[in-house]
Amino acid sequence: MSKVGVGVVGAAGRLAAIAHGNALLANEHARIVAICDTDREGLEARAREWNVPRYYVEYQQLLDDGDVEVVDIVTPPHLHAPMAVQAALAGKHVIVEKPMCTSLREADAMLEAARGSSVKLMVAESYVFLSTHIRARQLMETGEIGEPVHIRQMKGRWVARSGQIQLSTGAGGEHPWRLDPVRSGGGDYPWLMDHAVHFFAAARYLMNDAEITKVLSLSRPWQGAGREGLRDVVAIAWQYEGEDSYGVWSRADEMTGAFDHLGFRTEIFGTKGMIRVLGEGAGPRTAGARPAPLVLRKEGSTSYLDIDEGEDWWWDSVVNYYDRAHRNEIDHFIDCVSHDRTPRYVGEDGRKDLQCTLAAIRSAMEERPIDPGTVPLDWTAYGASTRPA
Numbered sequence: 349m350s351k352v353g354v355g356v357v358g359a360a361g362r363l364a365a366i367a368h369g370n371a372l373l374a375n376e377h378a379r380i381v382a383i384c385d386t387d388r389e390g391l392e393a394r395a396r397e398w399n400v401p402r403y404y405v406e407y408q409q410l411l412d413d414g415d416v417e418v419v420d421i422v423t424p425p426h427l428h429a430p431m432a433v434q435a436a437l438a439g440k441h442v443i444v445e446k447p448m449c450t451s452l453r454e455a456d457a458m459l460e461a462a463r464g465s466s467v468k469l470m471v472a473e474s475y476v477f478l479s480t481h482i483r484a485r486q487l488m489e490t491g492e493i494g495e496p497v498h499i500r501q502m503k504g505r506w507v508a509r510s511g512q513i514q515l516s517t518g519a520g521g522e523h524p525w526r527l528d529p530v531r532s533g534g535g536d537y538p539w540l541m542d543h544a545v546h547f548f549a550a551a552r553y554l555m556n557d558a559e560i561t562k563v564l565s566l567s568r569p570w571q572g573a574g575r576e577g578l579r580d581v582v583a584i585a586w587q588y589e590g591e592d593s594y595g596v597w598s599r600a601d602e603m604t605g606a607f608d609h610l611g612f613r614t615e616i617f618g619t620k621g622m623i624r625v626l627g628e629g630a631g632p633r634t635a636g637a638r639p640a641p642l643v644l645r646k647e648g649s650t651s652y653l654d655i656d657e658g659e660d661w662w663w664d665s666v667v668n669y670y671d672r673a674h675r676n677e678i679d680h681f682i683d684c685v686s687h688d689r690t691p692r693y694v695g696e697d698g699r700k701d702l703q704c705t706l707a708a709i710r711s712a713m714e715e716r717p718i719d720p721g722t723v724p725l726d727w728t729a730y731g732a733s734t735r736p737a
Contacts, residue, residue, distance in 0.1 A: 351379040352685050355416035355440075357407060357431060358423035359383035359398075360390030364445050365422045367661070367670045368472070369398055371678035372420070378682045381415040407431065411438040418685060421445060422472075424525040425533045425541070429454035432469065436461035441468045443681050447545045447705060448698035450533030453725040455699040462695060470681050470691040471698030475546045475627065476553045477677040479655050480641045480667055484554060484616065484625040493618030493646060496555050499595035500617070501547055504610025506629035507664045527575060535729035536579040537709045539570075544584070546612075547597050548704040549697070550627070554616050555588060555595070560704050562587040562719055567712035581712050586704070611665055621646025628673075631666035633659065638666055 354372055359365050372378050382402040385391040395403040404410045410419070411434060419435040421428060421444040429449040435442045442462065448471045449455050462469035475481060488496060525531040527538045534541025552558060564585045570578040583598040600610055611630030616623045624643040631639040642653035657668035677693075684691045700720075707720040709729045 351377055352417050352682050353381040353415040354378050354418045354420055354682075355382040355384065355410045355413060356380060356420045356422065357384040357410060358421065358427075358445075359394050359403075360385035360387040361422055363662070363670075364472075364674075365394075367674040368420055368422055368445075368678060369394070370661070370671065371675040373398060374675060375679055375682055377686055378418075378678075382410050382413045384410040407434070411435060411440065416440060418443065418681075420472075424528075424531045425450055426531045429458055432458045433461040436465045436467050436469065439465055439467060441681075441685050443470045443472050443678075444698075445472045446474075446549075446698065446701075447533060447541060448695070448702050450541075450730070451726055451728045452699065452703060452706070452723060455695070455702055456725065459695045459699065468681075468684060468691060469695040470677075470684070470693060471695060472674070472677055472681075473545065473549045473693050473698065473701070474669070474673040474677055475550045476693050477680065478627060478667070478669060478673040479657060479676065480625050480627060481550060481553065481614075482676075483642055483653065483655060484614075484623050485556075487623060487642075487644060488554070488556065488616065488618070492621060492644060493616065493623055494620030496616055496618045497593045498617040499551055499555055499593075500615045501550065501595070501597040502600050502610060502613050503543075503547075503597065504600045504613070504630075506611055507632065508662055509660070509664045527578065529730045533728065533730060534709065535732060536577070537567075537581065537712060537729055538578065540581050540709055540712075541705060541729060544581075544705040544708050545698075545701045546628075547584070548586075548701040548708075549693075550614060551586065551595050551597070552697075552700070554614060554625075555593065558588040558590075558593065559700070560586045560720060561589050561591075562717050563704055563707040563711050564717040565708045565712040567715075579712065581708065584708050584711075611663070611667070626667050628667065628669040629660075629663040629665045632664045633666055641667055 384404045418441045529535045532538035565581045566583040570580045587594045612627035626641045640652035641655045644651040657672045660668045662670040703720040706723045707718040711718040
């Protein structure tokens with residue numbers, strides 16, 4: 349089978365670009381044939397590092413490259429929609445980093461362009477390709493905890509491995525776009541725009557794809573220097589369709605002691621039991637006792653399930669997120685392109701989680717519950733007032 353030619357745009361980036369590049373280089377059915385970035389110096393260095401024959405500072409040049417069959421977009425969110433639409437209209441399959449884009453109108457344009465050109469569009473939502481989450485979903489599908497009725501997520505402090513850049517330091521660290529109201533798409537809530545799509549994707553995936561129909565957020569000013577004027581969300585509650593099940597997410601970044609390395613953790617409660625599953629950055633490898641990535645409790649018994657995939661490239665964690673989850677998603681998309689299969693997290697899924705994220709930001713602004721289905725197509729967080737009505 350011939351290898352799928354991939355062009356990576358935003359290739360000089362220092363986080364998602366590296367994770368995607370590592371995954372593509374490890375995939376025996378793909379080859380990076382070209383890369384693109386406006387940072388020429390960084391681009392040239394990355395071309396040498398990845399041994400890529402061609403690199404471009406103009407996006408159209410990458411699209412004109414006949415060896416590029418797939419465009420992998422790892423640019424800031426405000427560029428996702430125009431780049432994805434251009435790629436689809438050029439006949440390229442598209443995998444685009446989360447959040448899918450900054451408005452539902454943009455999401456619909458991306459979907460329409462992909463359908464019209466008969467190309468595949470997948471959002472690189474790594475939380476539904478994380479091995480621990482996949483295993484938890486498998487346990488649920490075999491009826492281990494009965495019917496799921498409640499999901500509880502907690503986001504604790506992420507700790508980078510020694511020698512890695514701390515994302516939480518300074519005004520965005522090495523990724524200033526993450527805190528930019530327009531480039532992030534999040535307005536005064538840039539962090540939420542960047543990460544809530546993860547939380548909602550996991551909330552739907554680990555509730556057997558149930559739809560979310562109501563979202564309520566609790567907001568406060570951002571804590572810490574360098575982020576004055578920004579807002580934060582410390583808790584989100586949501587209701588699933590049918591009103592029989594619900595979920596909550598909360599921050600615990602400032603907890604101390606044994607909880608400092610909590611990372612991302614999810615608990616799924618069912619009619620017969622519960623599952624606790626560790627996610628991104630959860631459980632330090634350097635803190636002595638190694639927590640189990642999965643705990644299953646049912647019928648008076650407790651089972652501890654291990655998934656040891658080696659050290660994560662970025663986080664001090666027992667869960668391999670940046671390497672394995674991104675490799676899982678890239679491997680899956682390359683397989684779908686090679687065998688003409690439908691990805692399991694398609695553009696429509698990305699749109700749903702974007703819709704819930706926008707609803708969460710709007711709820712924080714207006715201090716009331718929001719039905720995601722009522723978010724206007726052209727509504728953006730960066731164009732709206734942050735003052736409650």
